[in-house]
Amino acid sequence: MSDALLKVSNLTMRFGGLLAVDCIEFEVKRDEVFAIIGPNGAGKTTVFNCVGGFYKPTTGAILMDGKNIDGLPSHKVAQQGLVRTFQNVRLFKQLTVLENLLVAQHTQLQTGLLQGLFKVPSYRRSEQNALKNATTWLDFLGIRQFANREAGTLAYGHQRRLEIARCMITKPRLLMLDEPAAGLNPQEKRDLQMLIDRLRKEFGVAVLLIEHDMGLVMGVSDRILVMEHGKSITTGLPAEVRSDPRVIKAYLGEE
Numbered sequence: 001m002s003d004a005l006l007k008v009s010n011l012t013m014r015f016g017g018l019l020a021v022d023c024i025e026f027e028v029k030r031d032e033v034f035a036i037i038g039p040n041g042a043g044k045t046t047v048f049n050c051v052g053g054f055y056k057p058t059t060g061a062i063l064m065d066g067k068n069i070d071g072l073p074s075h076k077v078a079q080q081g082l083v084r085t086f087q088n089v090r091l092f093k094q095l096t097v098l099e100n101l102l103v104a105q106h107t108q109l110q111t112g113l114l115q116g117l118f119k120v121p122s123y124r125r126s127e128q129n130a131l132k133n134a135t136t137w138l139d140f141l142g143i144r145q146f147a148n149r150e151a152g153t154l155a156y157g158h159q160r161r162l163e164i165a166r167c168m169i170t171k172p173r174l175l176m177l178d179e180p181a182a183g184l185n186p187q188e189k190r191d192l193q194m195l196i197d198r199l200r201k202e203f204g205v206a207v208l209l210i211e212h213d214m215g216l217v218m219g220v221s222d223r224i225l226v227m228e229h230g231k232s233i234t235t236g237l238p239a240e241v242r243s244d245p246r247v248i249k250a251y252l253g254e255e
């Protein structure tokens, strides 16, 4: 078994005349935290959208555990164990925190509509399991006290944690986090870094991260891909990337 969980080759995405992503290649290993950084407009989100099944790439191959997933719709990609959060938190804001986690498990419930209507024992069991999983994740993320609150009324940092819980409850193999530190205060950022470490260590999940907060990126990533104008500048360890003159120029050139 190869140690690459996700393998992206020759990924290119055009929007009309604009080459937003130009021949990007990278691999995410099992239980690795891999970050994509780069100035605004570099093409990071477009890479995410291609990998997550939101865009069909113009060319390129995306393999998850050796299986081709490029061009699959996002729900099929999720079935392969790849789930994501969004730059702007996307929760069911009028549902409670607990309900958000129950809905997330719905596609995984082993029972159907009829069993649900008649509340047969197998349905009740799977409902109880879903409830138990939800409570476990609320505890893990320290947001159990908000279980019955409408998700939209939570503080922003808690909404972000709920979004991560909603992904993790589906037992992904690869968790894609799109700017998870955006809008968080310094303490929440430190908590997020610890959380990502724990998710990887305790649940063996690999993480693919887009992030502008360099403290978080450098603190949490095993390897980093740097993009500029749709192209890859370099891929390397945090210390290598930090001191790479091409990377420094890409960022300073932005000012």
Ligand SMILES: Nc1ncnc2c1ncn2[C@@H]1O[C@H](COP(=O)(O)OP(=O)(O)OP(=O)(O)O)[C@@H](O)[C@H]1O
Pocket: 015, 018, 020, 038, 039, 040, 041, 042, 043, 044, 045, 046, 047
């Ligand atoms: N759906 C789209 N249609 C047309 N152009 C797009 C579309 N999505 C992105 N682009 C363009 O592609 C380029 C790359 O954008 P992208 O959002 O991927 O960059 P990014 O690195 O994620 O930027 P940021 O850090 O600001 O989120 C930009 O020039 C952007 O305007």
